[in-house]
Amino acid sequence: MKKTLYKFFLIFLVLFQFETIAEEKNYYKELITDWSRIFPDQNRNAAGPKFFKYIIDKEITYEDFVEFNKLYCAVSGSLIDPNSEPDFLFANESNTNKKICGDYYKCCIPCSCDIMKYSEVEKMKYKFIDGLQEFYVFTIKNPCNKKDFPNRVNKNYFCEGAKINNNQVYSLNGRIVIGLLHNGRSCRKDDIDFVKTHQVTGRFCELRNNTPLENLEGGMGDIFIKLAK
Amino acid sequence: MKSRLSNFLKKIIISLILIIPNIVNADFFEDITDKIVDNPKRLSYGISVTDMDKDGRYEFIVTGFGYSNLALSYRDGNLINIADQDVFLDEFRKSIGVAACDVDKDGYEEIYFLNTDTYSGTKKYSDRLIDLEGNKFLDMFEIDTNKEDLNLTAGRSVACVDRKGNGEYGLYVSNYGGPTRFYEIEDKIIKDKSANLNLDNITGGRAVVSGHILSDRSDIFAANERGANFLLKNNDGVFEDVAFDYRVDDVIQNGRGTALADIMYRGRLDIISGNWQGYHRAYVLENDQFKDIGSSKFDKPSRIRTIISADFDNDGYDEVFMNNIAEPNKLFKIRENGTFEEIKLEIALEPDGYGTGAAVADIDNDGILELLVSRGESKEQPLTLYKAKVNKQSKYLRIKPINKYGAPARGATVTLLTNQRKHSKTIDAGSGYLCQMEPVAHYGIRKNEKNFKVEVKWTNGTKDLIKITKLDQTVTVKQK
Numbered sequence: 229m230k231k232t233l234y235k236f237f238l239i240f241l242v243l244f245q246f247e248t249i250a251e252e253k254n255y256y257k258e259l260i261t262d263w264s265r266i267f268p269d270q271n272r273n274a275a276g277p278k279f280f281k282y283i284i285d286k287e288i289t290y291e292d293f294v295e296f297n298k299l300y301c302a303v304s305g306s307l308i309d310p311n312s313e314p315d316f317l318f319a320n321e322s323n324t325n326k327k328i329c330g331d332y333y334k335c336c337i338p339c340s341c342d343i344m345k346y347s348e349v350e351k352m353k354y355k356f357i358d359g360l361q362e363f364y365v366f367t368i369k370n371p372c373n374k375k376d377f378p379n380r381v382n383k384n385y386f387c388e389g390a391k392i393n394n395n396q397v398y399s400l401n402g403r404i405v406i407g408l409l410h411n412g413r414s415c416r417k418d419d420i421d422f423v424k425t426h427q428v429t430g431r432f433c434e435l436r437n438n439t440p441l442e443n444l445e446g447g448m449g450d451i452f453i454k455l456a457k
Numbered sequence: 458m459k460s461r462l463s464n465f466l467k468k469i470i471i472s473l474i475l476i477i478p479n480i481v482n483a484d485f486f487e488d489i490t491d492k493i494v495d496n497p498k499r500l501s502y503g504i505s506v507t508d509m510d511k512d513g514r515y516e517f518i519v520t521g522f523g524y525s526n527l528a529l530s531y532r533d534g535n536l537i538n539i540a541d542q543d544v545f546l547d548e549f550r551k552s553i554g555v556a557a558c559d560v561d562k563d564g565y566e567e568i569y570f571l572n573t574d575t576y577s578g579t580k581k582y583s584d585r586l587i588d589l590e591g592n593k594f595l596d597m598f599e600i601d602t603n604k605e606d607l608n609l610t611a612g613r614s615v616a617c618v619d620r621k622g623n624g625e626y627g628l629y630v631s632n633y634g635g636p637t638r639f640y641e642i643e644d645k646i647i648k649d650k651s652a653n654l655n656l657d658n659i660t661g662g663r664a665v666v667s668g669h670i671l672s673d674r675s676d677i678f679a680a681n682e683r684g685a686n687f688l689l690k691n692n693d694g695v696f697e698d699v700a701f702d703y704r705v706d707d708v709i710q711n712g713r714g715t716a717l718a719d720i721m722y723r724g725r726l727d728i729i730s731g732n733w734q735g736y737h738r739a740y741v742l743e744n745d746q747f748k749d750i751g752s753s754k755f756d757k758p759s760r761i762r763t764i765i766s767a768d769f770d771n772d773g774y775d776e777v778f779m780n781n782i783a784e785p786n787k788l789f790k791i792r793e794n795g796t797f798e799e800i801k802l803e804i805a806l807e808p809d810g811y812g813t814g815a816a817v818a819d820i821d822n823d824g825i826l827e828l829l830v831s832r833g834e835s836k837e838q839p840l841t842l843y844k845a846k847v848n849k850q851s852k853y854l855r856i857k858p859i860n861k862y863g864a865p866a867r868g869a870t871v872t873l874l875t876n877q878r879k880h881s882k883t884i885d886a887g888s889g890y891l892c893q894m895e896p897v898a899h900y901g902i903r904k905n906e907k908n909f910k911v912e913v914k915w916t917n918g919t920k921d922l923i924k925i926t927k928l929d930q931t932v933t934v935k936q937k
Contacts, residue, residue, distance in 0.1 A: 254753065260709060260736065263708055264701060
């Protein structure tokens with residue numbers, strides 16, 4: 229009995245040692261370190277797509293991909309503090325117009341409203357180093373032909389003439405991928421009720437989404453909206 | 458039954474001691490603050506180490522922010538302030554950065570006090586460059602011919618740079634919210650040459666180090682806030698910023714304490730750079746890019762100020778002291794292959810200390826470094842002084858390179874070559890945060906280490922090799 233106890237004790241200590249010695253991957257630090265590579269001109273306005281492209285171009289596992297995608301705001305291009313809580317929301321799926329629900333990591337609450345109103349979601353398949361995965365991504369339509377392309381956004385990040393610049397951003401079915409919808413799935417009725425009655429995705433977003441563009445404050449202001457609408 | 462139980466408990470205790478070594482750590486430092494005579498609460502910032510009174514011994518020069526600057530000299534077993542002339546004490550200007558070097562090639566290190574009476578942008582009072590003539594201190598910036606290029610921008614750190622490698626030191630002044638300054642004496646006049654040397658960038662300047670980082674001349678690494686760091690490669694005396702290419706720009710973090718250290722014990726200087734509430738970096742050069750090898754314990758964000766790399770306990774491995782403000786200090790030992798091992802502090806932890814700067818010197822000449830910590834900023838606090846508890850059998854070797862003008866060869870690199878390591882140290886030109894260490898390469902000696910040689914790489918890139926036949930001494934190496 230004592231021998232068994234002692235064995236357990238030793239195993240516990242060894243595991244404890246490994247736990248303290250093991251270096252966890254620091255996704256946030258990696259984004260901070262490479263920030264000037266992602267944004268060479270230091271303009272990250274509405275540049276969530278740049279983050280997405282940078283992340284998906286890495287040779288990583290699906291888990292790494294998911295973790296990296298929790299750390300930037302698809303709407304604003306801001307970094308998000310690790311361990312931030314997402315908003316549960318929905319967006320319309322391209323083609324089907326079905327509502328797809330999931331978690332969105334945002335830098336501030338207006339971004340949740342903007343992504344619900346001005347983006348769509350699409351199912352995407354991608355082969356990571358640990359295998360093929362299917363997930364939902366937020367997309368916006370090709371903005372490159374816009375006459376009122378927002379001047380505070382670096383157009384070269386997104387466009388090569390009238391085409392999407394696939395060296396800089398990731399495109400799917402002719403639309404720009406701006407970020408990942410975490411844990412995406414078809415919405416149930418109670419999901420939709422939850423989103424619509426939530427104090428942010430419901431009440432606050434209703435107010436924001438009915439505010440004229442020129443009066444918008446907070447979040448990216450009207451920059452992302454001008455890019456995405 | 459009792460004896461079986463006691464055997465079982467014994468086994469558990471022995472296992473604990475073997476498997477969790479940290480629980481039996483003894484204090485690393487000894488608190489010797491009581492050696493500082495007259496140590497009132499005050500606002501202190503940067504510290505430099507230089508021979509201020511030409512007596513052949515170093516003093517700790519401590520800046521005062523609305524308090525007197527101090528020159529702490531080791532006399533009769535105590536540290537005592539020997540500064541008494543108004544231009545040096547200068548209690549009405551707010552001094553934070555300090556560095557000393559021989560700018561006029563007379564062998565004496567002039568002392569640059571960087572004053573800053575505002576956080577950013579234009580300031581009211583300029584800096585001072587203190588020289589000693591006879592027994593009298595004078596501010597070289599008060600000479601009429603030197604008044605044209607006064608620094609009237611808020612700043613933080615200052616470092617000495619022998620950019621031409623000929624012993625004519627210039628001063629890199631890391632300004633905040635205005636252009637960087639680079640002072641040199643030309644035709645007996647102090648001139649700001651920053652524009653001609655590609656150095657007059659506007660940033661939130663914080664820390665600066667200079668030494669053999671990339672080239673065979675004095676390069677510069679400047680850690681900045683609200684903007685990219687600079688890595689200024691010396692191309693025949695003119696500088697090129699290569700921070701982006703070498704991946705040390707760290708653009709969205711806010712630089713603070715910085716030091717040059719041979720992190721891998723491979724005979725070259727790499728960069729340790731602390732970021733204010735950001736990830737602290739241990740940059741090691743690999744294939745023309747710096748790679749950050751700091752572990753999660755080392756890089757953990759803190760309210761960092763000064764960073765010092767030195768062998769405090771004379772065991773032949775450098776420690777990294779992280780001085781935090783209003784947060785406990787930290788200490789790491791750098792083991793082989795750049796492994797950072799945390800040493801739990803009790804003495805020198807200073808959890809309530811408002812650390813603003815720190816410097817090391819073997820001020821009492823016993824072969825063990827003293828660590829002086831200055832404190833202040835938002836709370837007046839006295840200085841603190843520490844010394845590592847050193848194994849009595851330990852040995853040391855100290856190398857003091859002197860340039861052709863008889864001045865400390867700041868920016869030169871000393872490399873200790875033995876059967877166990879190739880270990881480079883810089884002769885400190887300015888480092889930490891706002892500070893500058895003694896101009897001596899201090900080595901503790903490892904167990905079973907032999908075949909000692911020392912290579913001195915001067916600021917012009919030439920090298921001298923010296924065979925060491927005796928330990929426990931300071932070897933002065935003079936440039937030919």
